[in-house]
């Protein structure tokens with residue numbers, strides 16, 4: 001430990017690229033904010049959990065040796081990337097670079113985790129699908145994996161993101177099961193609690209790193225699970241068309257949310273200090289990539305759009321809703337985060353959504369799927385969603401559009417359920 005401290009001091013005081021002023025300010029700030037860091041200076045001991053440790057680690061490793069392959073580092077995670085038409089050339093370069101790095105680590109008493117070090121080959125040549133990269137470190141071969149995980153994203157040979165989206169969909173499905181515990185059709189948490197829980201549990205997980213895999217053909221796997229999440233919030237049955245689910249659950253459609261995130265990232269990359277700035281400014285990059293491997297669409301290459309990403313998403317959602325021809329448009333003219341009636345208790349909220357969407361356990365629907373002997377209402381007509389709103393026997397009262405007092409009173413008192 002003492003030798004590491006001495007090496008760190010040497011790097012801080014003698015390196016031209018480490019600015020002493022910045023280091024002093026950092027240490028002063030850390031001492032005043034965190035008592036554990038004060039102990040760090042007094043006892044000359046580095047704590048794992050204090051936030052200054054990663055900074056000191058970065059200072060310690062700022063003079064990593066130059067390599068032919070590109071280096072990408074996040075905290076103590078270092079990735080080497082080399083591109084070449086010839087696979088044996090890639091293997092040779094990576095082996096050489098690893099050798100240089102291993103030498104540096106030994107010199108500065110750092111230990112490379114050999115069990116966690118893996119290598120992968122990314123290409124579109126199907127005949128090489130099962131080829132395993134031969135990269136060596138200190139004479140022993142490094143394990144080749146087909147779907148390495150980097151910063152929480154599973155990568156695959158042709159960057160289709162299929163394995164990543166399959167795993168994410170399974171994760172969202174498990175979280176939907178948790179959400180299901182909070183809601184039934186007659187009881188359960190109200191709209192606000194369910195919507196917030198869904199955004200925090202399911203959408204956050206489903207949209208992780210979405211600008212990377214936005215164009216993947218496997219996005220539908222995620223959408224299927226998110227539709228399930230929105231069914232839970234709105235209390236809609238499985239037969240309900242998926243394009244009305246976002247409007248009833250007050251959450252923008254999944255693809256618009258993903259594009260919004262990408263737009264935000266693009267706007268942030270306009271800053272010259274941003275990691276992606278140079279990549280985004282490079283107009284030839286798009287031509288060198290396949291469409292499915294190019295995360296940002298044509299519109300997003302070039303100067304970033306000046307409109308606010310949130311405003312853009314709201315406008316897109318409105319336009320999409322205007323273009324649909326669903327009968328729900330009679331009752332909800334504009335999509336909002338809290339649709340009319342969202343403050344109702346769970347049972348009444350579910351009944352309202354099934355009535356206005358026209359999809360519920362109506363006699364006609366139950367008869368159609370073979371769960372009822374007849375599709376006839378008590379009044380003698382076929383009981384469809386449209387009929388229930390006009391049926392004298394059921395007697396729906398009030399305004400479905402504004403969800404007025406009369407309708408709220410009727411929803412509270414009625415025994416009718418679908």
Ligand SMILES: [Zn+2]
Pocket residue numbers: 377378379380381383387388391392393394
């Ligand atoms: Zn009737």
